[in-house]
Each structure stands twice: as C-alpha cells, then as structure tokens.
Amino acid sequence: MIKQINDDFDLDKIAESGQCFRFERINPGEQLPAYRIIAGAACLYMTALGEGAYDLDCTAEEYESFWSGYFDLQADYRAIRARIDKAADPFLYAAAESEQGIRILRQDPWEMLITFIISQNRNIPAIRRSVEMLAEACGDQRVDRRGRSYYAFPAPEAVAALSQEQLKDCKLGYRCKYVSAAAAAVMEGAIDLTALKEADEAATLKALTAIYGVGKKVASCISLFGLHHVDAFPIDVWVKRILAQEYPDGYPYDRYRPYNGIYQQYMFAYYRHMGVVK
C-alpha cells in the first residue's frame, strides 16, 4: 500500500539513530531508501518513493493496528521542533534542523529492555549482531512477504529458558546474567512493563533500575524507546560531552518539557555526525 507522510520522516536517520537495531537497508547506496524492518514478531518492507510517499508491504489493517503507531505518525514533530527558539538555543536549533526526520518509534518495552541491556559498553554493529543471534537462538522463525526467513524477537519465557552457555554464544559476554535476570523478572511478574507506560518518570526509573543489570542510562532508554515517555533523557558518554561543552551553565529541562527525550535524540545524532573528539 502507498502512504503519504507529510510530517518529519527520514528512514535513514531513524535507522541510524541508535534506538532500533533490526532495520536493514536493502538498497545500499541508492538515493531513495528501502528497508526491511523487524519489530517484535512483524516484518515490513518499506520503500521511499520520494515527495513523502512510501510503499509499505502490509495490509491496511496491519498499518492501522500496528505500523502507524510504531512510527508515531499521529505526533507532529514539526510542531515539536518549532518550539525551539533559535536565538535562545542555537545549538539545539541547529541539531534539530540537521537531524530533522528522526522520530521516537513506539517499540515493545520487553524488546527494549533486553536490547538496551545488551547495548551497554558496545557499539552499534555489535549490538545488532547480538540481538540477531538472540532472536535466532530462541525466537520463532517466520517467512516474510518476499520469501525470506527471519526470527521474531523472543518472548520472556524463551529467553529465560536459555542456558548461560547459549547466551554466551550470542556474544553477550558479562551481560548474560543480566539478560537472564531481566527475563525472569518479567516472566515472574516482578516487574510489569505495561503498567509502567502510565507511571510517572520517577517511579518508572525506580522500577527499571531494580532489575539486575539495568542502571540509570539503560532505564532511561527503555523509558524513552519502550514506554514512549518522550520526556525521558538518557545520559550516556555522548550526552555527557554535550552537556559539558554546550550547556556549561546547565541544561534547561523545564523549558523543553514534555519533549526532552526527542530533543535529546536530535542532539545525540548531531554530535555523533559531527565526529566530535574528546
């Protein structure tokens, strides 16, 4: 089906933003991007046709019930960018202009929990490999609309059932025990991720950091990317540099509520693209 998207939307920027790790560009080098996107148990081929038009190989029902929400298409990112005052905050303004097209996907909280535990102390290619290996190890094998097989992101029970040896084979290193503990916590009901969607940020971070292997940074990523708390503000090594170099007198969180997480994504991507040193 063909869909027209008139708000900010850039597949390449979303794929490289570091919030999703199962986007595969199937036409590298070409001007208009085409992607194979795996999310949860679903797989979508999405091709840019230009002028904001996209071809999605799903049914209208699948689009309405899942993909439209997944891409957060009911939100107005242009309006969110327009809140930035160029004179008051030239850095954030430049970042948002340059990185316009990023959106905060509505991904599954369980998938984000495991994915961001895996992400700690690793670069993006390594994260992608491990997520893929974990899906292969215990996710359901399926066939997409082009006849290619893929693996759904596994359920908590499937991950909890893996031995440390099997997790080690996914190259999870010292994170193996964290992944097991998180799967057990979800399976046993020690944590209710769905309920956290409605919780306030302090309670959310408290509940998430109670999971073995989840610190403040990973909890913030789960909150932002998995619970769609778009005010959550993950502080990693890059954001630390941004705050130190661009906002030595403090960052104006209050001014940017309730979208701090969206602005964080613009700044994060901008700094990475700038290749800032030190």
Add this chain to the structure above:
DNA sequence: AGGCAGGCTTTTA
C-alpha cells in the same frame, strides 16, 4: 548517604 576505582566479554576502529 553518595562517590570512585576496578573489573567485566567481545567487537570495532
């Protein structure tokens, strides 16, 4: 209480 050093698997540049 809150801060800091050291260690941890593996990959990437």
Add this chain to the structure above:
DNA sequence: TAAAAGCCTGCC
C-alpha cells in the same frame, strides 16, 4: 591498544 548509548561490587 583504546573505546564502545554501562553496570556491579567493594571500599571509603
């Protein structure tokens, strides 16, 4: 060899 969207433990 250092760094990578860090966290845990032990110590002060």
